[in-house]
Amino acid sequence: MAIDYAQATTERASANLKTRSLPMDDTPGLRAALKQGEPHTLLMTYVHLSSDEAMLDRFAPHFKSPYAYPPEALPADLLGELREKLHHLLITPGAARDGSPSDALMRRMMAAGLAEDVEPEFLPLLFDQIGFRHETPRRDNPRRRPANPDFKVLVIGAGMTGMAAGIKLEEAGYEWVIIEKNAEVGGTWWENRYPGVGVDTPSHFYSFSFALNPEWHNYHPQGNDMFAYLKMVADDHDLRRRICFNTMVEKLVWDEEDAVWHVTVRTADGSEEIIRANAVINGHGPVNRLKWPNIPGLDSFQGIRQHTATWDSSTDLKGKRVGIIGTGASAAQFIPAVADDVGELHVFQRSRHWVMPTPAGEDVVSDGVKFAMRHIPHYLEWYRFRIYWYAADGLYPNVLLDPEWPKDSPSVSAVNEAMRQFAIGHIERSFPDRPDLREKLTPDFPVFSKRIILDRGNYFPTYMKPHVHLEQEGIARITPKGIVLKDGREIELDVLVCATGFDVANMMGKLEIVGVDGKRLRDEWGMEDPRAYFGMLIPGFPNYFHTVGPNSAPNHAAGQNLISECQVHYAIECLDWLNARDKKALQPTVAAFDAWQDKVQTKMVNMIWSHPRAFSYYNNSQKRNFLSWPWRLVDFWNECRGPRHADFELL
Structure with missing residues (x-):
């Protein structure tokens, strides 16, 4: 499995x-x-x-x-x-x-x-x-080599974004190093190994535009295929020679006098080192800090307890009584992958998800x-x-609120309603004789207001198996033997699997970042309210680029690979401009930062994520959408051609 x-x-x-x-x-x-x-x-x-x-x-x-x-x-x-x-x-x-x-x-x-x-x-x-x-x-003159041959860029993470950064920094003539906490490249696709792990985005798009791959086995890649592709790219570009593996970045401190970042890293043996870097591109991503469910008694369970994000491949599920908490993207892959091996499978649904079909039986290339x-x-x-x-901007009309559309509707426009009816049709075709399952699996919020689940023809049918039980009743507590539901039923389990996602809102993770005048980014962002100019830069933190940052996720479409390429391009354009002007650092002005926040929030009012029933990991506890890019991908690509000079201060 x-x-x-x-x-x-x-x-x-x-x-x-x-x-x-x-x-x-x-x-x-x-x-x-x-x-x-x-x-x-x-x-x-x-x-x-x-x-x-x-x-x-x-x-x-x-x-x-x-x-x-x-x-x-x-x-x-x-x-x-x-x-x-x-x-x-x-x-x-x-x-x-x-x-x-x-x-x-x-x-x-x-x-x-x-x-x-x-x-x-x-x-x-x-x-x-x-x-x-x-x-x-380009918005600037043709690229020139950095004015200072010692200008060094440190990249955090060797996942998709970090690898793109290394490749493009090399092409641009910069000195660079990648610090990677794992033993290999790949990021998410090195870490996630649960049964059925795969990619929702089509294979032939979910790859670098500069490294197209004709060898995909499936039209939606399996986890090992994605990992192998990223390893191949690392081999082709000889990235490992400048990657420090098994090393964790713990702290960034800005040195105002020398205009460099002092980067504290810790190796696997516990030793510390401080690396000086003129610029930092943080590519550690938001989907590697797993989140356990906040359920009383979780630690008391005496069976096997696992999170999909840290799956132990030696776990034997054959004939076991297995419970899985969550019905999101990871769960939708895990459930059909293990259903035929387990003795009993109890799926504890915390919230419904819209599920879209992909052509059954046509995924093999x-x-x-x-x-x-x-x-x-x-x-x-x-x-x-x-x-x-x-898979991209053709879907954008679905996330635009029609001001004439009924406010209490479970959709936001005629286009979005048509998509909702399509998804409802998939539910009805999948469960023609099971009104109980149709009721349990039909959401009451608009399609695209949170992440859509793809059904490759094996997810919905799994719920028809006699030993698979979809539990909609809320969980009261976890006991040493299993789970007690709010209706009093206790379900005994041998294995408890938590497919409960990641702490996406805490975009800093455990990283400590200290900028100008001792300003701490944790004080600015807290644990769930990240904000940045253009999703990447923050006043007071010069030459720091936080990729996959606030309001830069393409939540109406596929395309994290595109976002990664664009953000890396933008960061290098900023550094090229900086060096062309013989300056040491740049940062957005406070006025530009504030204007960007206003622009995002003004746009967000007219987006699907502002619908009163739209709740997802895109939103923090105050329902502010901190994650989604509210414009088209083409707009993101265009904006990333280079910095708007008037929005920056050069130091």
Whole structure:
């Protein structure tokens, strides 16, 4: 059931893009790729190589919105003709055109494949993120090497953000080091090893735009696949030479005289060291500080007690009476993964979640599709485009409050209501003869007001198994033998699993940060109220970039990989500007910081997270949304092109 991380190592060493050149040999692999390839992507690939716009016109009447489910079948004769034409282009010398299509044609291709318009403002982001060309639009002059060759950047964490920081700092010519508390790279995907662990974001998007991977086994990656991918990236970029593993950052203190951070780190043997760094990029992330449930008697339980975030892979659940607290993302993966092995499974639901289906039985990437992604020019990029679009800003209208929509409705707009009806339909189709389960699993709050759960065709059916029990009654207390519910029932357990998430609001964790004049960030943020300019910077803490920080999470869409890349780009742009001006440090002005807080809170009033029934880990105890980015991903990408000089003080 659990992941064997010893095996998640060299298997993906071949995941770099292989040479994709024309003409290709006419092999069984190529024919399988054309037969199994995704039709929209095959068409985009063909038009990219041929500029045959007539084929776009012929397919257009048959393409529907990517949100239509299930998708309509395409005419077999038309699809067969496309495969033949593309086959000819790929194997015939000189048949494919040289160069790339014009931006106008690319935009038309995008619109045709999606059955909806793609506004020009999206093109720079799309070209960058789908891997066609990595543009670096800049607000400043061309990059120069740091004025001081000893200018050093310290990065906290070797997860997705920290790895991106190391790679891009190297490209930019900076001295850098990563401090990582674990024994390997990967962050979340090194730490989380519970049965069924995986990624909700589609594989071919949840990866670096500069390190596309054609080797995914599944369209939504398993935990070991994600970890192996990140190991591969670390290998390709030789990151480990500058990573201090098994080392914890404990304290940052700003030295005003020398304009450096004194960074206290502790190694595995308990020894301390102080590292001087001109700038700090904190990439430790908010989802590695687990949260135990606040339930009386938790420590008294005498059976096996585990949290999904620190799963012990040696745990044997076979035939056991297992209880799991929580029905969020981790639980939805864990429950179907263990259900057939345990003797009894009691699921204690603290709150309902909206659950969306993914196509059952279609999550495994076929050999033919892998061949297409490895060898057919532009196929992988066009597939990533389609996945990106319907997992990103196409979902943004769902989180906008319609001021004319009834305030007491469990939705916030006509678009959001349509999504709610779609989710209700999934519940009704899953439990046609179980009104009790339909009632237990139907939320009363708007879709997207908290994290959505994906059902790969195995989550909802698990509740139909006779030995699986969904308990909606609240928990009164935990005893040495099990759980007592508020109705007085006691359920005896051998194993208690807490899938109760993370202390996201405490974005500092145990880290102590002391800035200008002894100012302490803990005094500013407390335990649950983080605030930052543009989600990253705080007055009084120069050259400190807190990535994945306040109000920078794309909670309407997938895309933490995009956010990580953007924030790293922004931090380096700030450092480039600083060094170009021969200054030592920068920080946002208090006026800019305050104006940003006002801007976020003003926007948040019109967002789904302000709905009176919207409660989630996005909000602190005062119901302030401290986590979500309330604009589109394209807006985030554009803002990250570089600092707005008027908002900063150079020191």
